[in-house]
Amino acid sequence: xxxxxxxxxxxxxxxxxxxxxxxxxxxxxxxxxxxxxxxxxxxxxxxxxxxxxxxxxxxxxxxxxxxxxxxxxxxxxxxxxxxxxxxxxxxxxxxxxxxxxxxxxxxxxxxxxxxxxxxxxxxxxxxxxxxxxxxxxxxxxxxxxxxxxxxxxxxxxxxxxxxxxxxxxxxxxxxxxxxxxxxxxxxxxxxxxxxxxxxxxxxxxxxxxxxxxxxxxxxxxxxxxxxxxxxxxxxxxxxxxxxxxxxxxxxxxxxxxxxxxxxxxxxxxxxxxxxxxxxxxxxxxxxxxxxxxxxxxxxxxxxxxxxxxxxxxxxxxxxxxxxxxxxxxxxxxxxxxxxxxxxxx
Amino acid sequence: xxxxxxxxxxxxxxxxxxxxxxxxxxxxxxxxxxxxxxxxxxxxxxxxxxxxxxxxxxxxxxxxxxxxxxxxxxxxxxxxxxxxxxxxxxxxxxxxxxxxxxxxxxxxxxxxxxxxxxxxxxxxxxxxxxxxxxxxxxxxxxxxxxxxxxxxxxxxxxxxxxxxxxxxxxxxxxxxxxxxxxxxxxxxxxxxxxxxxxxxxxxxxxxxxxxxxxxxxxxxxxxxx
Ligand SMILES: Nc1ncnc2c1ncn2[C@@H]1O[C@H](COP(=O)(O)OP(=O)(O)OP(=O)(O)O)[C@@H](O)[C@H]1O
Ligand SMILES: [Mg+2]
Numbered sequence: 001x002x003x004x005x006x007x008x009x010x011x012x013x014x015x016x017x018x019x020x021x022x023x024x025x026x027x028x029x030x031x032x033x034x035x036x037x038x039x040x041x042x043x044x045x046x047x048x049x050x051x052x053x054x055x056x057x058x059x060x061x062x063x064x065x066x067x068x069x070x071x072x073x074x075x076x077x078x079x080x081x082x083x084x085x086x087x088x089x090x091x092x093x094x095x096x097x098x099x100x101x102x103x104x105x106x107x108x109x110x111x112x113x114x115x116x117x118x119x120x121x122x123x124x125x126x127x128x129x130x131x132x133x134x135x136x137x138x139x140x141x142x143x144x145x146x147x148x149x150x151x152x153x154x155x156x157x158x159x160x161x162x163x164x165x166x167x168x169x170x171x172x173x174x175x176x177x178x179x180x181x182x183x184x185x186x187x188x189x190x191x192x193x194x195x196x197x198x199x200x201x202x203x204x205x206x207x208x209x210x211x212x213x214x215x216x217x218x219x220x221x222x223x224x225x226x227x228x229x230x231x232x233x234x235x236x237x238x239x240x241x242x243x244x245x246x247x248x249x250x251x252x253x254x255x256x257x258x259x260x261x262x263x264x265x266x267x268x269x270x271x272x273x274x275x276x277x278x279x280x281x282x283x284x285x286x287x288x289x290x291x292x293x294x295x296x297x298x299x300x301x302x303x304x305x306x307x308x309x310x311x312x313x314x315x316x317x318x319x320x321x322x323x324x325x326x327x328x329x330x331x332x333x334x335x336x337x338x339x340x341x342x343x344x345x
Numbered sequence: 346x347x348x349x350x351x352x353x354x355x356x357x358x359x360x361x362x363x364x365x366x367x368x369x370x371x372x373x374x375x376x377x378x379x380x381x382x383x384x385x386x387x388x389x390x391x392x393x394x395x396x397x398x399x400x401x402x403x404x405x406x407x408x409x410x411x412x413x414x415x416x417x418x419x420x421x422x423x424x425x426x427x428x429x430x431x432x433x434x435x436x437x438x439x440x441x442x443x444x445x446x447x448x449x450x451x452x453x454x455x456x457x458x459x460x461x462x463x464x465x466x467x468x469x470x471x472x473x474x475x476x477x478x479x480x481x482x483x484x485x486x487x488x489x490x491x492x493x494x495x496x497x498x499x500x501x502x503x504x505x506x507x508x509x510x511x512x513x514x515x516x517x518x519x520x521x522x523x524x525x526x527x528x529x530x531x532x533x534x535x536x537x538x539x540x541x542x543x544x545x546x547x548x549x550x551x552x553x554x555x556x557x558x559x560x561x562x563x564x565x566x567x568x569x570x
Contacts, residue, residue: 005453246447249434252396254423255451255500344416 005259013266016239023235030231032329034224035279035323036286041217042322043287043315048210051308061167063154063174063190063199073179074152077189080177081154087173090166096155099217103150116306120148153177158200167200225330232271232334236264240338247342257343261336268335288312346372347393347503347534352402352412354392354558362388364558365402369453370536372502375529377552378398378538384540387431393536394426395419407502420489424452427501431508431538433492435480440475441467441491447494466494470524486513495525503534510541518544 001009017024063081065074066153085091098106158167175192190196240247250260258310292309347370354363362385370376378386391397392404395411404411406426409418442463449459467473470490475510480488489509496504506525510518522544529535539545545552551565 002453002455008450042434245434246436249436249447250451251420252394252423252428252430252434253448253451254420254426256420257417259451259453 001258001262009259009262009266012263013270016263016267017270019242020235020238023231023238024271027228027232027235027271028278030224030228031272031275031327032279032282034221034330035275035326036283037218037224038221038322038326039279039315039319040286040291041213041220042319043291045210045213045217046315047309048206048213050310055178059158059200059203060198061156061158061171061174061200063156064151064195065153065198066189066195067151069179069189069244073189074181076176078154080189081156082173084170084173085156088170090158090164091156091170092159093157094279096157098153098155100148100152104148107150123131124148153197164204171196171198193258225326229334230332232268232330233338234272236268236335236338239267240264240342244342251343260343261339264335264339265332268331268333269328270331272329272331273324274319274327276323276327280320283323284312284316284321287315313342346370346405346407347454347536348403349392350391350404352392352399352404354388354397355400356388356397362558363392363399366555366558366560368560368563370534372534373409373529373532375526375535375550376537377548377550378536378555379540379542379545379552380555381540384555387503387507388558389555390428390507390536392540393503393505394423398500410436420452424499425502427496427497427499429489429492429506429509431511433480433488435488435491435495437480440477440479441472441483444480444491445495445498448498452499454499462498463494463527466498469497470494471520486517489513489521493521497528501533505535505536505538507538508540509537510539510544522548542549 063077065077069077074097078095081095085095103122104117107114108121111117156170171192174190174196175188177189178186179189180186197297247260295309347368349366349368352363352366353361355361366389378389380386388397392399392411393406395406395414397411399412402412406422409422411422414420414422436447439447445463445466446459449462454462464473464476467476470493472487472490472494475483475487475491480491489511493506493509496506504525509521509525515519518541525535525537525549549566551563552563553560
């Protein structure tokens with residue numbers, strides 16, 4: 001297309017938008033609503049994902065080991081767990097052993113300023129240095145060194161938690177693991193209420209919320225998009241109808257279909273791009289100044305820390321491109337459909 | 346060249362407007378197409394620009410086979426034709442200048458070319474002083490001449506004028522006929538649709554007469570009463 005033709009079509013497209021300012025405004029409003037909806041659902045789902053990763057133990061069964069168990073007994077429980085792991089199709093990863101000291105380190109990383117944890121670490125450090133310089137006997141040192149209230153544990157990580165029956169089965173198998181005391185009498189190695197820790201119910205709930213959001217989001221998106229297409233289509237149809245004589249004449253003059261279509265496509269694109277820009281600005285405001293504040297004030301009071309919400313800049317590219325894509329799609333599709341009738345031969 | 350071979354055409358409502366027409370117009374010819382109202386003259390011109398499609402027969406126009414043309418080729422065909430429509434098809438919201446320029450715009454002409462050609466053709470039809478008027482402010486004859494300028498401005502090979510003298514007095518009729526002859530001398534094929542037997546008589550050109558969609562006579566230079 002020649003540059004002069006290109007600019008002519010751009011001008012015509014703008015004229016079209018303003019010729020029909022009421023309908024154009026309606027189109028922009030519906031399209032903006034549609035985009036904001038998509039954008040908000042997207043950031044909410046992403047926020048859930050991010051926070052999921054932050055609490056990464058949700059899909060883990062942790063088997064805590066009694067402090068009185070010796071290395072052999074711990075290994076025996078490990079073997080039993082390994083057998084269970086092999087029978088379950090929803091546990092894929094290796095069994096992981098986490099010692100009490102490692103637990104302490106993990107806690108230290110998560111809560112670096114916690115006095116209680118730091119106190120334990122400091123006194124252990126101090127006692128170890130005393131022990132190494134010979135000021136404490138092996139016996140004394142050893143007893144001080146295990147002054148860690150945390151327990152060692154085994155971790156089983158599930159890949160798919162939708163199968164609650166299987167999770168329950170695995171838990172009851174773990175509950176049945178036995179050890180033998182010196183007299184050869186069997187006793188329960190793991191107590192289901194005190195030794196098994198899991199967040200699987202919570203995980204299921206969060207998953208449900210997320211899935212509901214996905215489904216609701218896709219439905220709302222589809223409905224809004226159809227409404228938006230309908231409104232833009234009518235906007236452009238009005239323009240096409242107002243200019244039907246021109247279109248007929250253009251065709252009789254030997255104008256190509258693309259030449260006839262172009263001003264209307266431009267009109268649709270202008271509506272789409274403008275809507276994308278408005279939606280982007282609104283979404284920015286909504287996220288940065290409303291959503292984050294609301295979430296912050298709602299979770300600040302709750303124990304266990306707030307919900308992590310990233311800066312809007314992290315979403316800017318995805319949302320910008322997404323809005324633009326929706327706008328262009330809606331604009332081009334609706335103007336093409338509106339013109340179809342007038343382009344036959 | 347325009348060649349109809351046993352062409353028939355029926356409108357969607359069943360009206361058989363053209364019946365078994367066979368007609369050849371060579372490049373550079375000047376032809377009057379005459380016949381009573383409703384005979385099918387306008388329909389024949391519509392077939393020539395593929396505004397309507399033939400129902401049967403073979404139709405070739407300026408190298409395009411219109412009985413089996415692909416719709417994407419139709420713009421190229423139409424650019425070889427300049428039509429002065431019976432109802433003018435002028436746009437009331439555009440000035441005379443814009444009306445003529447629009448015809449160039451829509452086939453992608455450059456603004457610089459448009460600026461040169463539009464005033465030239467307005468001058469040819471004697472309407473330079475009305476360039477900024479709107480069609481509603483013009484007389485029937487003036488509208489007709491705007492339609493003429495618009496048909497000529499894209500330099501077509503073939504010019505079709507549907508009732509070009511329908512709304513004008515004798516003086517203007519002569520002017521318009523002079524213009525058509527001038528165009529014909531430039532090597533363009535000219536087809537004039539009319540029922541004004543007066544001009545047909547005085548110019549002694551080829552005359553094709555149709556009645557009820559059939560060609561009933563095709564003579565040159567004779568007496569047509
Ligand atoms: N769009 C249409 N649909 C159906 N029938 C039509 C249509 N246009 C014209 N006709 C019919 O086709 C026949 C030929 O019409 P056409 O317009 O070709 O006549 P004409 O020779 O140009 O007449 P006039 O001198 O009055 O302009 C007429 O019977 C007319 O009623
Ligand atoms: Mg007619």
